[in-house]
Amino acid sequence: MSDPAAGDRDAAEATVAKLAFGHRGRPSVPDGTPEEIRDRIIWEPRRPVDLDPLIPSVGSRPRRKHRLVVLGDSISHGFKSLAIRDTELSWPKLVARYGGLGQFKVPWYDGPDVAPGLPFNLEAAIRALQWPGAALDPRALRVLPRLRDIMDEVEDYWERGDGAVAVEGSCSGARQLDRVNHNLAIWGQDIRDALSLDVATLQDRVSRARHRGDNGLVQFASAHAERSALITLEGGGPTDTPVRLAKALGEDGGIETLVVGLGANNILSTVLDFDIAWTQDDDYADLEAKRAYTAWTPEHFRVEYDALIREVETIAAEYVLVFTVPHVTIVPMLRGVGPKMAGDRYFARYTRPWIPDDAFSANVNPCLTGEQVRVLDFAVDLYNDHICRRVAELDDPAGRRWAVVDVAGILDRLAYRRYLIDSEAQPSWWTPYDLPDEYRQLSPIPDSRYFRSDRFGRCEGGLFALDAVHPTTIGYGLLAREVMRAMSALGVHLARPEPDFAELIERDTLISDPPRMLSSVLTAVGSANHLVDLFQAVRHGRPV
Template sequence: MKLFTIGDSISHGFMSGAAAKTELCYSTLIAQQLGIKNYQYPTWPKEGMPVNIEEVFRRLEKAYGSGISTLEWVHALAKTIPAYLNEVEKYYERGKGAADQPYEGGQEYFDNVAVRGFNVSDSWLMTPKYCKKQIEANRTRNGIYSSVDNSFLRTALRVLNPQLLPEHDKKSQLDWLKYHSDKEGVENVIIWLGANNALGTIVDLKVHFTKGKGEITNAPSDTFADENKKVYNLWHPKDFEADYRELLNRIDRILEGKDTKVFLGTVPLVTIAPLAKGVGETFTVKVENQQTGEKEDVIYSKYYTYFPFDEDFAFKTGINLGFNQVTHIDKCIREYNKIIKRLVADRNVTHPGRYTIIDYSQMLDSMAFKRNGGAPTYEFPEYFDFQYPLPNTKYYHADTDGNLKQGGIFSLDGVHPSAIAHGLIAYETLKVMQNAGVPDANPNALNWDEIIQSDTLYTQPISVIHEIYDNTKLAEWLMTILKKMRKEQ
């Protein structure tokens, strides 16, 4: 096997609130460049689950045009949106996509086993057997705005055991790596985990810190889903280090005596994601550059709240993260990345050349629009020299005439990369793989015409997107849906 991928929602191709557009994912683009003809990944009918926000807005746009009247909103909220939700729910709960139905494509396994919501320890703790048990035990009643219940678990089950075969029921992501490594050998592995050890802070706009005892996480992350129990959503660096060391220990055991190249991604600063918008007074903070070690100016805001809302909303409702909380989250993530680099340096003494780091965190840092004072330093591929509009990290917006005004890096959930951003991730990954001596890893061979055409948010801007800001009920519903990106609450 030439390429195997382990990861979370980014490597899964999760976009606009739904799993997933894996066909547009960076790892799929890399597989194409490496000449892999049968790189296997799951596809997701009905535009994925739990809810594809782009599909919601496409249907609204088709039904009502670029502006929706008050009377039309009554119909949209009572009929148009629920009709789509019911289609998705029916397929994934009772139809061919249900948990008790084998994957229609017939594949016994996938070369990309990334799953939305996975943190570091889920790579060995989460199994199909666990998913089946929890789905059966936690079924919910339907409502008018209901989406697929247990969609996280259903997604994990579909990825880890698509044909529901008993012999694969205990296989985690790492077990699948061992299976392929022992059976046919694996040349290259991309492992990008860690974002979900902090992402919950931005989704919940709350911080629940782990205990910091340096203990390995001993339960699947689905058990942490109920925010009312104040379960943790931000790993203390000591706890993150324990989990990541365990991850590397398990990889080393699996690859003992093998020549497999392992590419490990650093953890992006989740606070850059435009789901949480900086509002109010800004502050300039000196922060160490993750690559050069030099101090740089980084701009932070007084509050961070969900993107449709303003400072007054953040202050009056308390639905926000403050400056001190956000800088603390970033401090933890920067420490995660120092830990990854230190652990990898130690491993490469024992296993020379096995591990290579891909600094995705630095990539996103350099792309960040607001915290770089509106002047991102990221060097786009030459193709983008005269590309207009140039994508940025602000939340997506288009005018009523269908002209893209801002955004392009993130999909409509404000957290996950767009198709164009996946192309950029593939570009940066291929550069590192090329330097590591991987045959055919040519970043300059990416077909940017095809990648851009695949990004419908960019090529077909949504003229009705302004309704997020104009309709409070829609904005509140959208935030409820977006909270399901991580786990069911």
């Protein structure tokens, strides 16, 4: 029997979709959208950069002492499933290993045994919980205290145990260049952090951080991001930042290939917090004041990016590879619900991935509208237009070579719900990403949807890990492949052209040995999350 109320809700959502996605004139934009976006926004998404026309092959050049150095954020750090842990499986380490680039130092995050890494290793915790077979199983209630115990153990390790000792000893005194890592990417950092957030400031934040008390289920170690950063900056002196350490490595025998992958965190918080707060004119470059913002206007992004490029120009590197900023709205942390207009790539609304359509309420659950998501994507398009323009200006076939690795284009070609299963929404340039044969032999073929598994194994997703934002190991393998392609096109000698994908499948525990009851966990998480959202809605006086 049909539900009249449900029909009314569908009709209301369809009206929202028509207003937001009407195909006459420019796309509509919400109030508060920066003028530059409002005046320029178009329907067609940005066309990705083709590698071959952009980077003609050149002859090999003398090798430098440091064959690969990386500046970046979580994607380059190797973050996955809510933790930085497996740095040996980060894409930079994969490139160094399979490319035969010799010594490539990475930071280590070894403990505690139950859930190694910072801030919280979700995959390890789920395996340790031994979750019951069904979300409503009474035994599930017994799991929650155990989850809290695991989080307490992680917190103790990093605040008072061996982890705290490792953090304190990572940057003690003057710079020690022999200890400096080649992978200088740090999760959570935006462009300004990479330029200005130095060791002394990080140490001060850790020393001032206080344990917030056991007043809830979720309790991470205090200043977990700063602790992670200090371990990455091992060997750095008080005034060192990732950029300054990269410059020091350049002065120490030179760098063959420098990769710069920054900018995603200048807009990522919009889809993590479901809140869009554009930067203002006076304080977006201030380390403290910028915390109030979740999205940099294209104008402010250009200013910040140009400041970064000026510093990169002073680093002694033979080749510079620059990442574009991915469309953060494609990650499975943001799931479209409600109607999707024919031929349009956006849903009416977007919410958390574990909230099913029939349980979603725009008055209760956090969400973004389709027109907000379109604006965020267009802002990223403007970011990337500037990145590509700057690289084209700097590239010199007779001198230092610069090239783009279009991470945004790779992710666009992998977007399952946006493009892959909706041919009418595909732009004129769109073609699916060519997955390695080894990935295509998996069942199901890995895709960009939210990772799900049941008692039979993985049943959906596979390219994104359990935090629904960062790649799995096999996902990082694709990025390593694209970087190796770009390096080869520039003339860098590599031992092999791409990673060993069969080996990566074996080493990716989410693929080779997926948690069997993950769908039950997500169902329980979704139920608990809905209650939290409902409580927040009532507390703030919103209709439910």
